[in-house]
Amino acid sequence: MNTTLTGREGEARAAEYLRKKRYDIIGANYRCRFGELDLIAKKGELVIFVEVKLRKNDRFGAAADAVTAGKRDKLRKAALSWLAATDCTAPTRFDVIEIYTERGRVNHIENAFE
Numbered sequence: 276m277n278t279t280l281t282g283r284e285g286e287a288r289a290a291e292y293l294r295k296k297r298y299d300i301i302g303a304n305y306r307c308r309f310g311e312l313d314l315i316a317k318k319g320e321l322v323i324f325v326e327v328k329l330r331k332n333d334r335f336g337a338a339a340d341a342v343t344a345g346k347r348d349k350l351r352k353a354a355l356s357w358l359a360a361t362d363c364t365a366p367t368r369f370d371v372i373e374i375y376t377e378r379g380r381v382n383h384i385e386n387a388f389e
Contacts, residue, residue: 285329286313289372292381298323302357309352314372322365324354326387329374338373339384347388 290300293316301322302315314325326346328338342350350369358367371387374380 282327282329285374286327288374288381289325289327290314292372292383293325296383305353305357307353307356307360309356310349312350312353312357315357316370317365320365322358322363322367323370324350324357324367325370325372326350327372327374329376332375332377333373337382338375339371339382339387342371342387351388 286303290303293300293314298316298318300314301317303313305312305315312324313327316323316325326342328341330338347369354367354369357363368386369388371384373382373384375382
């Protein structure tokens with residue numbers, strides 16, 4: 276098994292994982308001056324902004340640890356940009372999906388910024 280994935284392949288794997296959990300993927304790789312939103316999903320009326328973190332393993336810490344306070348701030352601003360651009364007023368949440376290629380493990384952290 277090839278354990279080397281690119282960021283885009285990791286995002287595709289995360290999107291498939293979410294689809295299996297009955298989320299609708301409504302956007303991917305949204306870019307604005309504040310940064311990029313990896314995935315935008317919807318479940319019911321809730322819009323979920325998903326940051327995907329890909330690592331070989333967790334030997335040096337959890338992949339989600341790379342979502343620093345500065346990164347969270349940029350993601351919030353990018354999400355506000357997307358909401359304004361789409362005139363969306365739905366409730367929102369931020370999730371992180373960690374993908375560890377060494378064992379094919381996926382860890383979904385819901386409401387990761389709280």
